[in-house]
Amino acid sequence: MVFQDLPDFIRTLERKKLLQRIDVEVNPNLEITEITDRIVKQGGPALYFSQVKDSPYPVLINTFGSEERMSLALGVKKLSDLGNNIKKELNLFLGNFPGSWVEKLKLLTKAAEAAKYNPVLIKAAPCQEKVDLEPDLKSLPILQCWPQDGGKFITLPLVFTKDLHTGQRNCGMYRLQVYDGKTTGMHWHCHKDGSRHYEKCQRKGTKMEVAVALGGDPATIYAATAPLPPFLDEMFFAGFLRKEPVKMVKCRTVDLEVPAYSEFVLEGFIDPNERRREGPFGDHTGYYSLADDYPVFHLTCLTSKNKPVYPTTVVGRPPMEDCFLGKATERLFLPLLQLILPELVDMNLPLEGVFHNCVIVSIDKSYPGQARKVMHAIWGLGQMMYTKLVIVVDGKVNVQDLSEVMWRVFNNIDARRDLVIVDGPLDVLDHASPFPCYGAKLGIDATKKWPGEGLQREWPEELEMLPQIKNLVTKRWRDYGFS
Numbered sequence: 153m154v155f156q157d158l159p160d161f162i163r164t165l166e167r168k169k170l171l172q173r174i175d176v177e178v179n180p181n182l183e184i185t186e187i188t189d190r191i192v193k194q195g196g197p198a199l200y201f202s203q204v205k206d207s208p209y210p211v212l213i214n215t216f217g218s219e220e221r222m223s224l225a226l227g228v229k230k231l232s233d234l235g236n237n238i239k240k241e242l243n244l245f246l247g248n249f250p251g252s253w254v255e256k257l258k259l260l261t262k263a264a265e266a267a268k269y270n271p272v273l274i275k276a277a278p279c280q281e282k283v284d285l286e287p288d289l290k291s292l293p294i295l296q297c298w299p300q301d302g303g304k305f306i307t308l309p310l311v312f313t314k315d316l317h318t319g320q321r322n323c324g325m326y327r328l329q330v331y332d333g334k335t336t337g338m339h340w341h342c343h344k345d346g347s348r349h350y351e352k353c354q355r356k357g358t359k360m361e362v363a364v365a366l367g368g369d370p371a372t373i374y375a376a377t378a379p380l381p382p383f384l385d386e387m388f389f390a391g392f393l394r395k396e397p398v399k400m401v402k403c404r405t406v407d408l409e410v411p412a413y414s415e416f417v418l419e420g421f422i423d424p425n426e427r428r429r430e431g432p433f434g435d436h437t438g439y440y441s442l443a444d445d446y447p448v449f450h451l452t453c454l455t456s457k458n459k460p461v462y463p464t465t466v467v468g469r470p471p472m473e474d475c476f477l478g479k480a481t482e483r484l485f486l487p488l489l490q491l492i493l494p495e496l497v498d499m500n501l502p503l504e505g506v507f508h509n510c511v512i513v514s515i516d517k518s519y520p521g522q523a524r525k526v527m528h529a530i531w532g533l534g535q536m537m538y539t540k541l542v543i544v545v546d547g548k549v550n551v552q553d554l555s556e557v558m559w560r561v562f563n564n565i566d567a568r569r570d571l572v573i574v575d576g577p578l579d580v581l582d583h584a585s586p587f588p589c590y591g592a593k594l595g596i597d598a599t600k601k602w603p604g605e606g607l608q609r610e611w612p613e614e615l616e617m618l619p620q621i622k623n624l625v626t627k628r629w630r631d632y633g634f635s
């Protein structure tokens with residue numbers, strides 16, 4: 153199912169009873185957070201607040217906050233289908249390469265087909281039904297999420313920038329702290345692609361144009377969070393996910409394009425010499441991330457639909473809505489990781505690890521030291537470099553079952569032999585490391601140990617009942633008086 157925009161998705165959620173409308177007035181300062189936090193933690197629906205204090209616009213929140221809604225947003229029945237779809241596409245591209253002429257022809261056809269996911273530019277766009285050249289953010293129902301937040305934050309923005317030299321587009325989700333009606337912070341972390349674009353402008357002393365879209369279809373919103381390599385356009389990726397190109401429109405006052413079906417678009421610029429204190433902010437980790445200096449976004453034009461909905465999210469102690477965006481990433485990127493690490497069987501980014509703090513992987517081990525090789529590969533792969541804890545188990549272990557993983561870890565490791573500690577880059581949000589963005593990471597090799605790995609003794613067999621006894625007991629279960 154392809155959604156044109158957020159209202160289209162809202163209608164589907166309502167039809168499926170996955171969204172609740174709340175018509176009493178609510179306060180965007182803290183009250184919406186408390187309601188949403190309780191609802192997410194109960195596994196509850198998306199929330200549509202029609203009456204928000206001091207704003208004419210309704211608020212949509214917890215849109216992606218369950219596996220069912222996340223799957224629906226990306227057009228699949230369950231998140232595991234995402235990986236299978238990617239695998240099919242990859243097999244078509246890579247499985248046939250190099251091959252017969254027929255196979256090469258198939259590959260070319262497939263490449264031409266992929267071009268159909270490229271975004272298309274349209275002239276008249278719903279997101280420009282209203283154009284305000286004297287904009288004021290005060291009319292938007294922007295949340296203050298947590299009591300000690302530095303202010304109000306736009307939390308679900310799609311930030312569009314362009315590489316100064318190549319013109320390559322980037323779209324990333326980076327929060328914006330509202331300073332006043334016309335200025336916000338721009339919280340792209342130093343490792344992110346938006347920050348790379350900014351550094352180039354800084355080096356040249358050039359003013360940087362930025363557009364921030366709020367809304368769009370759900371796959372496009374997800375794409376802004378996906379850890380794609382810089383050369384891959386998030387809007388192409390969104391087109392691939394929704395199996396239909398994203399419609400884009402040229403901004404009114406900056407040389408950038410944004411999704412035509414966004415609810416709001418903030419156009420403006422960043423002065424490369426200006427920075428301002430940003431934060432603190434109640435973050436994904438469940439702690440306040442510390443205040444720091446970040447670039448400042450100046451709003452010059454605000455465009456919107458005639459009747460826009462303001463999409464937002466609250467992050468905090470997991471599980472929160474962002475966890476499900478993370479789970480989609482886990483499923484989508486597993487087949488891609490398997491291209492580089494063919495021994496990888498499965499991967500789990502537990503919700504408590506908030507995307508980057510913990511990765512559990514199972515591997516088909518076939519040589520000594522392979523678990524260590526996998527750890528180092530993970531620490532060298534894009535945004536996986538932040539992983540503070542990598543746990544490696546054997547291929548037969550179900551990494552989605554945390555109890556099984558812990559059982560293997562607690563019992564299979566020798567502390568001196570099986571723990572690997574390395575230093576390297578960490579996520580900006582990490583508050584435990586001695587330095588910002590740099591510190592130690594731990595790898596735990598909980599695979600069965602081989603003599604080639606220094607094991608001087610026999611590795612014991614696991615307990616397992618004989619199949620004939622299992623069958624006998626199953627057959628006689630009721631005879632024992634159990635139901």
Ligand SMILES: Cc1cc2nc3c(=O)[nH]c(=O)nc-3n(C[C@H](O)[C@H](O)[C@H](O)COP(=O)(O)O)c2cc1C
Nearest residue numbers: 323324325326327339340341344345346377378379
């Ligand atoms: C709700 C939400 C808020 C986020 N806020 C930020 C943020 O403020 N700064 C940041 O650098 N990354 C943030 N992220 C993570 C980035 O969106 C993610 O790393 C993305 O891949 C960055 O895009 P890029 O690779 O094009 O830089 C957020 C993710 C989510 C789901």
